[in-house]
Amino acid sequence: MTIYGYARVSTNEQDLTIQREALLKAGCELVREEKRSGTTVEGREELDTLMAFMRAGDTLMVTRIDRLARSIGDLQDIVRKLKAKGVALKATEQPIDTTSAAGKAFLDMLGVFAEFETNLRKERQMEGIAKAKAAGVYTGRKPSIDVAQVRAMHRQGHGATAIAKTLGIGRASVYRVLEGR
Structure with a gap:
């Protein structure tokens, strides 16, 4: 039974040190890291690598559930794959443990909130762009074709x-x- 850690940030400018240290402190023997958006699982090679080599009895550990997925659909797909392999999911900062009913329920609630947060951020961004366009400040990207x-x-x-x-x-x-x- 091995505990594997997964750390993720969205941009290259962000730092993974805090997540890495928390995962190692929580007993992870190996921590895989990547700098990719959490809004999709596409192109997340480190997550794919973990999913491929984890075995029954292993545990996947994250610091927070939004490090794993920002969409409830993606989160549920990941959890289903882990369950099919006999792998538990835990988080260092949240009471998530897919080996218990309460942990599973809490996981689903947090997944919904992570997706909600992403949608709110998109709405605020679109509102800001609309306001800037109305003020004549935002004109969009310069044409790339002559x-x-x-x-x-x-x-x-x-x-x-x-x-x-x-x-x-x-x-x-x-x-x-x-x-x-």
Whole structure:
């Protein structure tokens, strides 16, 4: 029975030291770390690695449940996979222990709150963008395609592939410009 730790932060600028130290102090023999968004499990190679080599009787330890997943669907999928393997899930800062009914219930509640927090953050971000646009402050990202140059090259007889290669853009972008979208 091995206790494995999983530490995650969302950006490269964030530090994993506090999580790592807490997991090691809690008895983790190995801690896998990554700097990836928790809003999806896609591309989280360290989590995939843990999921692949944990065996029945092992424990996956996180500091908080939002380090594992920010969506209730992803969290439930992870918990189902762990359960199928006979692996327990525990958290150092929350009373989560999937070996007990109360721990499972608390896990689901925390998962809902993690997803709710993510949705609130997205709403605040969209409200801020709308306010900035109304004030004329936010204009969005600068166009990355020179529409006039695409059209000029097309008039000169260049095909979409040549235009895309010359300008360093995708062919689909060239077609969108030429179709007037």
